[in-house]
Amino acid sequence: MEIGFRWYGKEDTIPLQYIRQIPSVTGIVSAIYDIPAGDIWPAEKIRELRDSIERENLRLSVIESIPVHEDIKMGKPTRDRYIDNYRESIRNMGKAGIPYLCYNFMPVFDWTRSNLSMSLPDGSTTLSYDFGEVEKINLREQALDLPGWGTKYTKEEINRLLDTYAEIGEVQLWKNLEYFLKAVVPVAEESGVKMAIHPDDPPWSIFGLPRIITGAESLEKLVSIVDSPSNGVTFCTGSLGPNATMDLTASLESLLERKRVHFVHMRNIKRLDNGSFYETGHLSHTGDVDMYRIMKLLVDHHFEGVIRPDHGRNIWGETGKPGYGLYDRALGAMYLAGLKEAIEKGK
Numbered sequence: 250m251e252i253g254f255r256w257y258g259k260e261d262t263i264p265l266q267y268i269r270q271i272p273s274v275t276g277i278v279s280a281i282y283d284i285p286a287g288d289i290w291p292a293e294k295i296r297e298l299r300d301s302i303e304r305e306n307l308r309l310s311v312i313e314s315i316p317v318h319e320d321i322k323m324g325k326p327t328r329d330r331y332i333d334n335y336r337e338s339i340r341n342m343g344k345a346g347i348p349y350l351c352y353n354f355m356p357v358f359d360w361t362r363s364n365l366s367m368s369l370p371d372g373s374t375t376l377s378y379d380f381g382e383v384e385k386i387n388l389r390e391q392a393l394d395l396p397g398w399g400t401k402y403t404k405e406e407i408n409r410l411l412d413t414y415a416e417i418g419e420v421q422l423w424k425n426l427e428y429f430l431k432a433v434v435p436v437a438e439e440s441g442v443k444m445a446i447h448p449d450d451p452p453w454s455i456f457g458l459p460r461i462i463t464g465a466e467s468l469e470k471l472v473s474i475v476d477s478p479s480n481g482v483t484f485c486t487g488s489l490g491p492n493a494t495m496d497l498t499a500s501l502e503s504l505l506e507r508k509r510v511h512f513v514h515m516r517n518i519k520r521l522d523n524g525s526f527y528e529t530g531h532l533s534h535t536g537d538v539d540m541y542r543i544m545k546l547l548v549d550h551h552f553e554g555v556i557r558p559d560h561g562r563n564i565w566g567e568t569g570k571p572g573y574g575l576y577d578r579a580l581g582a583m584y585l586a587g588l589k590e591a592i593e594k595g596k
């Protein structure tokens with residue numbers, strides 16, 4: 250098991266030299282951020298990214314993420330061209346020796362929060378999700394001003410997307426995911442790349458858009474679609490945690506037994522009433538995820554993939570990218586390293 254850390258490339262305000270100073274962190278989780286969704290990631294650019302990381306005595310362990318073009322999710326006739334490009338990007342990743350690819354299949358929006366700086370009693374701030382507040386939003390009538398989103402869609406485009414996805418629904422979205430996986434997983438396998446889908450965050454439908462990677466059953470269904478070690482999962486405890494009906498440890502254990510967990514996002518959340526939640530520090534007792542039990546399962550199953558601290562709070566006056574400051578994520582990495590050592594030595 251390797252402990253990794255997400256880095257947003259040369260534009261990241263946190264340099265690799267700082268990440269290197271976090272004891273226990275050896276892996277970098279990154280991506281190329283200036284390639285439009287759907288285009289091929291050239292081998293040369295992947296090598297450049299890899300080499301820039303290796304020069305700082307770290308290694309590029311995970312690509313998070315190569316975005317899946319919206320036409321693939323919508324199952325449009327144009328999807329085949331984008332799928333071909335995706336296959337080529339995976340081949341190029343494999344040539345550069347990058348073993349893991351995290352991706353997601355969320356329509357239109359990636360992770361969604363209603364507040365990026367909720368105050369906690371200790372004076373730190375964190376990301377939170379108020380179920381009622383998000384439910385009230387009518388995307389058709391108001392501009393995109395919720396934090397965390399790109400504003401790359403006009404009102405007309407958003408309306409068109411909402412209409413299309415309303416027609417697609419969950420059943421067809423699964424079919425579109427299946428079509429994608431059947432086309433790309435064999436290429437990933439040939440290329441020595443293990444794909445790892447990231448669950449939907451939050452794990453339920455928002456704005457009437459279908460969302461399908463939401464809990465234990467959907468993760469099992471996903472890995473069954475193509476029976477290959479290259480068709481796996483990013484087990485994100487913070488994305489799955491808001492699903493109050495899900496037994497995280499039972500699901501993780503089952504997926505580990507099938508050898509389908511390649512990447513783990515370890516963070517904690519505190520559930521509030523009615524589907525609302527906020528992100529806490531990493532420690533078990535601050536939230537609803539038992540981080541010890543998650544780590545125990547990983548150690549017991551000789552997990553060979555990568556884990557990383559996920560979003561952190563903003564602490565010690567740090568500002569910057571919401572969820573991706575240095576300090577609290579570094580504390581998270583140390584906590585994970587401590588849990589790991591204690592469990593390994595306690596054996």
Ligand SMILES: [Mn+2]
Binds near residue numbers: 487559
């Ligand atoms: Mn995550």
